[in-house]
Amino acid sequence: TGLGWLARQSKAMNRLERGFNHCCKGLENxxxxxxxxxxxxxxxxxxEEQKERPHNSSCCDVGEGEDRYTCFSSLAPHPDYEQKLDSASASDAPQTHNLGHICETYKIIKNFPVALPVQNLVDQCCSLPADQRTACVQIQLVMLSQTRCL
Known part of the structure; x- marks a missing residue:
């Protein structure tokens, strides 16, 4: 039934989340x-899907291995893992990446050890309007390089 397929999808997502949590506990690989x-x-x-008739996932019919994984990947909204940084934007136009995006990616960046004082950049620049952030970050980086390279 349609609900069975939904239940199988939900179970798969729960398994995936547990698996990712397991992976993230390790520091390597x-x-x-x-x-x-x-x-x-x-x-x-x-x-599990193959046991049901009719089954709903055409990617499971592709076969096993890379063909199957490629099929599932191609169904993703961003198959090449290209995350939209500005989720508030309704436009599907390609985004240009610039230093102002540090404000959107700060939650991710702060989880990694970097020699850059990211918190200072965020404090100084992220409260500014979006069109001024890149220039602010550039100025902060120049000032940082001048003080660190003396």
């Missing part, structure tokens, strides 16, 4: 681990 968990979950989902 996080991305290969996450990709492996993704593949495991897809394979299990397809095993």
């Amino acid at each position: 996080v991305l290969p681990c996450a990709e492996g968990k993704w593949r495991e979950v897809l394979d299990r989902f397809c095993e």
Whole structure:
């Protein structure tokens, strides 16, 4: 039934989340681990899906291995992992990446050890209007390089 398919999808997402959490606890090989968990979950989902008739996932009919993974990847909103940085934008126009995006990616950046005082950049520049952020970050980086390189 349609609800059975929804239940299988939900279970797969829960398995994927647990797998990713497991991978993120390790400090090394996080991305290969996450990709492996993704593949495991897809394979299990397809095993369960194949038992049902009719089944709803055409990617499970593609076969096994890379063809299947490519099929599922192609269904993603951003198959090449190109996350839109400005989720408030309704436009589908390609985004230009600039230093002003540090404000949108700060939550991600602060989880990684960097030699840059990211918090200072955020404090100084992110409260400014979006069209002024890039210039602000550039100025802050120049000032930082001048003080660190003396």
